[in-house]
Amino acid sequence: MANFVAMMENTDDFIYFKDRNHVFTGASQTLVALTHPAEHWTDLLGQTDYDVFPEAYADIYYRLEKQVFSGIDVAHEVQGYVTNDGRQGWVDNRKHPLRNAQGEVTGLFGIARDVTEKILAEQALQRERENLQLILDYAPIGIWLQNGKGRMSFVNRAFCEATGIPESRFLAVDHYGELIPDAFRQQCLGSDAKALANAGVSVTHQRLPFVDGKIHDLRVIKAVKRDESGEPVALVGLSLDITEELRQEELLRWERDYSSNLLNTVEAMIIALDLDGRVMSINRKAGEVLGYLPQELVGLDWFETCLLPSRNPAQRRAVFFRCGGAGRKPNGVFRASGQDAQWRYPPDRLACLSDP
Secondary structure, three states: OHHHHHHHHHOOOEEEEEEOOOOEEEEOHHHHHOOOOOOOHHHHOOOOHHHHOOHHHHHHHHHHHHHHHOOOOOEEEEEEEEOOOOOEEEEEEEEEEEEOOOOOEEEEEEEEEEOHHHHHHHHHHHHHHHHHHHHHHHOOOEEEEEOOOOOEEEEOHHHHHHHOOOHHHHHHOOOHHHHOOHHHHHHHHHHHHHHHOOOOOEEEEEEEEOOOOOEEEEEEEEEEEEOOOOOEEEEEEEEEEOHHHHHHHHHHHHHHHHHHHHHHOOOOOOEEEOOOOEEEEEOHHHHHHHOOOHHHHOOOEHHHHHEOOOOOHHHHHHHHHHHOOOOOOOOOOEEEEOOOOEEEEOHHHOOOOOOO
16 A cells, blocks of 8 residues: 555656545545645545536546446547646546456546647647748749659649649659659659759759649759669759740840841941950951951950050040940040951941940
8 A cells, every 4th residue: 555655646647546436545645736725645535527627628537537437448539728827738647447346336536647748849840830831832843752663642732823733633643754744754763763863953844734734844952862772763854934034035046136136237237245345245346357257255354356556555445435435425546466467447337335
């Protein structure tokens, strides 16, 4: 008996015994922190849960005890509690029947282990998962995770909505390639193969049909996580829609080519300099006059390469740019030096370009 009392007064668990009427016949000292009024576990003897717990909690405990008295061997549930000082916690509550020599249930005993720290850790982890899920779902890029063999474990909302394939379908198939149209499947498999063969980050250009009925260009970034033996265990993919970016680049390229072709048909020298005097662009006629291929002059200093030496080069540069200034009427003549000849050109054809 002394050992039993020592256990009841020193255990960290919540231990209790009750008769068929749900009346306490024994309890651990730990229960005193949850019950009121009680200072010692012996104060609980002869009491029920409704005498020492708030009614809402007593209802929960009573419901579990009814399962024991209905004949089951163990009633188990994670349940909440509130201490006398207002702290909320949780216990893993397990109740077992007590039987007499004839096998009749005469009462029950319960052991409730405090799992508050575990529950709080799980809640914090769940919040982190929900926050991460929110970020992943609403990121303006496609994000997915697979096992390196095509089996998806996560696909974010942006990619699902763009492709018109719900995440549930991605997760249901053995290989996501089953959901990709035949004409586009091989590029996806090739992109995976490149990532799996790469020790770092892999970047590829892929094209996929979207729900808007158009084929979109994607910049796909993939990285592989490997185990200690180097075997892939996960492959994460990111996709950025670069359709508009490529369209703008193509438009800019077309405009540049068109302007270049147009300038090359003009029978006049046209040279564009930056503010440091380096050649940015030069048309066909200027190259012919100066005796250079146009690409040979790009990036070179115009004043040092194509003009005759000057006793005051700094002043010449200043005059040159002043002549091309907006709203100014230029005067004077500059002399250009070709590879085999000297040429003169009028400054009143200079113009200054500025940002809008």
